[in-house]
Structure formats: C-alpha cells, structure tokens
Amino acid sequence: MTLVDKCKKLCKASEILATMDTKLKNEALYQVGLSLKEYKAFILEENKKDVEKAKKDNMKESLIDRLCLSEERIDDMIEGIHNIIELKDPVWKSNELWTLENGLTLSKMTVPLGVIGIIYESRPNVTVDAFSLALKSGNCILLRGSSSSINSNNALVYAIKEGLKKSPVSENVIEFIDDIDRSVVKEMLTLNEYIDVIIPRGGKDLIQFVVKNATVPTIETGVGNCHIFVDETADIKKSIDIIENAKVQRPGVCNACETVLVHKKIANLFLPKLYDRLIERVEIRGCQETKKIIPVNSAIEEDWYKEYLDYILAVKVVENVDDAIFHIRKYGTKHSEAILTESLTNANKFLRQVDAAAVYVNASTRFTDGGQFGFGAEMGISTQKIHARGPMGLNELVTVKYTIIGNGQIRE
Ligand SMILES: NC(=O)C1=CN([C@@H]2O[C@H](COP(=O)(O)OP(=O)(O)OC[C@H]3O[C@@H](n4cnc5c(N)ncnc54)[C@H](OP(=O)(O)O)[C@@H]3O)[C@@H](O)[C@H]2O)C=CC1
Numbered sequence: 001m002t003l004v005d006k007c008k009k010l011c012k013a014s015e016i017l018a019t020m021d022t023k024l025k026n027e028a029l030y031q032v033g034l035s036l037k038e039y040k041a042f043i044l045e046e047n048k049k050d051v052e053k054a055k056k057d058n059m060k061e062s063l064i065d066r067l068c069l070s071e072e073r074i075d076d077m078i079e080g081i082h083n084i085i086e087l088k089d090p091v092w093k094s095n096e097l098w099t100l101e102n103g104l105t106l107s108k109m110t111v112p113l114g115v116i117g118i119i120y121e122s123r124p125n126v127t128v129d130a131f132s133l134a135l136k137s138g139n140c141i142l143l144r145g146s147s148s149s150i151n152s153n154n155a156l157v158y159a160i161k162e163g164l165k166k167s168p169v170s171e172n173v174i175e176f177i178d179d180i181d182r183s184v185v186k187e188m189l190t191l192n193e194y195i196d197v198i199i200p201r202g203g204k205d206l207i208q209f210v211v212k213n214a215t216v217p218t219i220e221t222g223v224g225n226c227h228i229f230v231d232e233t234a235d236i237k238k239s240i241d242i243i244e245n246a247k248v249q250r251p252g253v254c255n256a257c258e259t260v261l262v263h264k265k266i267a268n269l270f271l272p273k274l275y276d277r278l279i280e281r282v283e284i285r286g287c288q289e290t291k292k293i294i295p296v297n298s299a300i301e302e303d304w305y306k307e308y309l310d311y312i313l314a315v316k317v318v319e320n321v322d323d324a325i326f327h328i329r330k331y332g333t334k335h336s337e338a339i340l341t342e343s344l345t346n347a348n349k350f351l352r353q354v355d356a357a358a359v360y361v362n363a364s365t366r367f368t369d370g371g372q373f374g375f376g377a378e379m380g381i382s383t384q385k386i387h388a389r390g391p392m393g394l395n396e397l398v399t400v401k402y403t404i405i406g407n408g409q410i411r412e
C-alpha cells in the first residue's frame with residue numbers, strides 16, 4: 001500500500017474516531033492491552049532480531065538498552081495503556097463559556113487534531129505509547145519508527161491491530177510505515193491534505209531535516225543537554241544520590257544529566273564524594289578547577305555542548321547560582337535543568353530564570369517523562385514554546401474549536 005493510501009485510510013477513520021464515546025475508546029485500548037499480552041512471545045522474538053542486528057552494527061550499549069524489550073517492558077507498556085484508560089478524555093471539554101451583549105453564547109471546545117504523524121527513535125515502546133495517547137485523544141496515527149527497530153515495531157503494530165479488530169474502533173486508526181527508506185519520511189512531510197501535525201522525535205539532524213522540509217505543521221521535540229547545579233547549601237548525600245540517578249540509571253535517554261555545575265564553596269567537600277560514587281562507571285571530564293580537586297580528564301569547550309547519551313559526565317566549578325544560570329543559558333537545550341539547594345531564595349531564582357521545559361529543585365532530571373508526570377505515556381518531550389512544552393500527553397494532542405450559539409443575530 002502506498003503512503004497516500006495509508007493516509008487516506010487514516011483520514012476516513014479519523015472522521016469517526018473524532019466524536020467517539022470515551023467508553024468505546026477505552027474498550028479499544030483495553031483490547032489492545034490484552035492483545036499485547038497475547039502476542040508477547042512473538043513481539044520478544046521479533047525484538048531479538050533487531051537487537052542482534054544492532055549488536056552486529058556496533059550500536060552503543062546505552063542505545064541497545066533503549067531498543068531492548070523484555071517481558072517487564074511489555075508489561076510496562078500495558079500498564080501505560082491502563083493508566084491512559086483511567087485518564088479523563090481530553091475531547092469536547094471547555095473551561096471558557098461567555099455571552100456577548102448581543103446574546104451570542106461562545107464556548108471554546110477541545111477537539112482532536114485529526115491525523116498525527118510521528119517519526120521516532122529506536123525505542124519500540126513509543127509505538128504503543130503514541131498509539132494509545134492518539135486513540136484516547138480521538139486522533140489517528142501514522143507511525144514511522146527507526147529502521148533499527150523495524151521488526152519490533154511491525155510486531156507491535158500487528159498486535160495492536162489484532163486488538164482493535166476485537167473492539168468497537170476500526171483497525172484503520174493506526175498505520176505504520178514499514179519502508180525503511182528515509183525518502184518516505186520526506187514524502188510524509190508534505191502530505192498536508194492528509195496529515196494535520198507531524199511530531200519529529202529524535203536528534204538534531206532529524207529535527208533540522210523536518211523543519212527544513214515540512215509543509216505540514218510540526219511540534220518539535222528536542223535534544224537534552226541537561227544540567228544539575230549543586231549549590232553551596234546543597235545536602236551532599238541527597239545530591240550524590242540524585243546525580244547518580246540522573247547520570248547512570250538510563251544514560252541513553254534525553255533527560256539524563258550531561259553536565260554537573262558545582263558551587264566553588266562546596267567543591268572541595270563535594271567533588272571527591274561524587275568521584276568516589278561514579279568513577280567506576282562514569283568517565284568524568286572536568287574544568288581546570290575540578291581537576292585541582294579530583295584526578296579526571298579535561299573537559300574542553302566542546303564538552304559543554306555535548307549530549308553524551310553515555311557513561312560520560314562533564315563537571316564545572318562555578319562562582320554562584322548566577323554563573324550556573326549563565327552557563328545553562330549558553331550551553332543548554334531548554335529540556336530539563338535542576339538545582340540542588342537548601343536555599344529557598346536560590347531555588348526560586350533558578351526556577352524563575354532558567355528557561356527550559358522542566359526545571360527541578362532537589363530532584364533528578366530523569367523525571368521528565370509523561371508516565372512519571374501522570375500522563376500515562378508521552379508523545380515526546382517538546383522543547384518548543386508553543387502550547388505543547390515538556391512531556392506531551394493527552395491534553396497536548398487536542399486543538400480547539402469555538403462554538404457560537406445565537407438566535408438570529410446579524411453583524412451591523
Ligand atoms: N525530546 C524528546 O522527546 C526526545 C529527544 N530525543 C533525542 O533524540 C536523540 C536520540 O535519538 P536518535 O537515536 O539519534 O534518533 P534519530 O534522530 O537518529 O532518529 C529518529 C528517527 O528519525 C529518523 N531520521 C533521523 N534523521 C533523519 C533524516 N535526516 N531524514 C529522515 N529521517 C531521519 C530515523 O530513521 P532511521 O533510524 O531509520 O534512520 C528515526 O526514525 C537524542 O538527541 C535525544 O535527546 C529522543 C527521543 C525523545
């Protein structure tokens with residue numbers, strides 16, 4: 001089937017899905033959950049093929065981890081679906097209703113976007129997350145996952161469609177691009193007649209390619225060069241635990257910490273402890289001041305810009321909170337930033353002055369995630385400054401429609 005044929009099917013299905021009852025959409029999600037359970041062994045088998053190929057192609061360990069599925073990870077996807085079932089339907093809601101002097105009653109209602117296209121990284125859970133969020137928000141979805149997860153995604157889409165066949169929702173609400181040639185991505189970007197919004201979820205090259213070539217409106221996700229600033233009043237034990245989590249728990253993801261900034265007044269006490277905790281697992285690259293305190297490799301200017309997605313951490317000693325904010329402004333990607341402090345004044349300053357989608361006080365940047373925020377899953381993490389910023393859940397997948405009820409009014 002051609003891409004345009006797939007899109008035509010989605011458009012047709014979206015006319016029905018857009019106004020479907022919540023109960024029916026939830027029933028469909030439930031059936032998809034059951035189907036994923038039923039096809040678990042098949043999905044794992046197909047995933048194994050992708051992982052073996054990735055190993056042969058020398059994919060980085062942290063990225064293989066992102067691609068790998070396990071029984072537990074499939075259970076997590078199913079749990080995500082159940083969480084989405086429990087969430088409020090975002091469609092046909094209004095917080096704004098008003099009446100004009102001429103008697104016209106206006107309301108701003110939420111409606112689905114229509115057909116959403118998503119291009120995403122080698123992370124098979126996105127297939128299920130994106131589909132589930134789209135369905136609950138009344139949207140059809142066109143999926144283009146990475147070529148390196150083609151077998152996993154094909155299997156997941158098969159299981160989703162089998163689930164839909166047993167439900168009140170058409171299996172045509174989801175289509176998958178199984179052609180791994182990147183030229184199809186380019187074609188997708190100009191199908192304005194069929195696709196309402198495209199979400200590119202991935203690295204800088206993908207985003208630039210999409211922004212340059214798309215005529216369909218897009219919501220960009222973004223790279224995460226995330227920082228943690230250890231203030232002079234930081235609780236040392238808490239700080240070491242947080243940094244370890246933000247760096248090591250899953251280093252291949254966009255919300256992992258890449259640079260730690262340390263207040264000069266706490267550096268002598270703090271850095272040796274950080275070193276002891278991380279050095280067996282993490283390569284530390286430090287500024288000149290850091291190197292006077294702990295025996296690490298040198299960080300060069302380039303390091304401050306790097307999103308390593310690996311067991312590497314850059315460390316810099318800074319003058320104070322203002323200096324930390326200055327550094328983040330210069331090198332950050334406006335994704336997730338954290339301050340570790342016991343000072344309310346500095347916490348407030350950081351929260352107000354750091355320009356990012358998610359700004360934390362005394363917590364790990366790893367929480368920037370739709371599931372963790374209570375959205376069930378996420379469509380991606382927007383680093384744009386449009387209505388959708390940060391993890392995109394159900395409420396970010398609707399637009400609005402004004403309804404105007406009159407009784408014969410005409411404009412003079
Ligand atoms: N903010 C967020 O929500 C997220 C951010 N990210 C960021 O993404 C990066 C990691 O993703 P990465 O593994 O590099 O994924 P990529 O950006 O390499 O790939 C993502 C998808 O885009 C496709 N693609 C990439 N470049 C092009 C291009 N020039 N033309 C057409 N298609 C293209 C890929 O296809 P194929 O693989 O088949 O070539 C894949 O399907 C990190 O920087 C991370 O921070 C990742 C996920 C979420």
Ligand SMILES: N[C@@H](CCC(=O)OP(=O)(O)O)C(=O)O
Nearest residue numbers: 121123252253254368369370
């Ligand atoms: N929100 C996700 C991370 C976002 C994401 O998918 O990023 P990436 O692993 O870079 O593809 C999580 O916390 O696992």
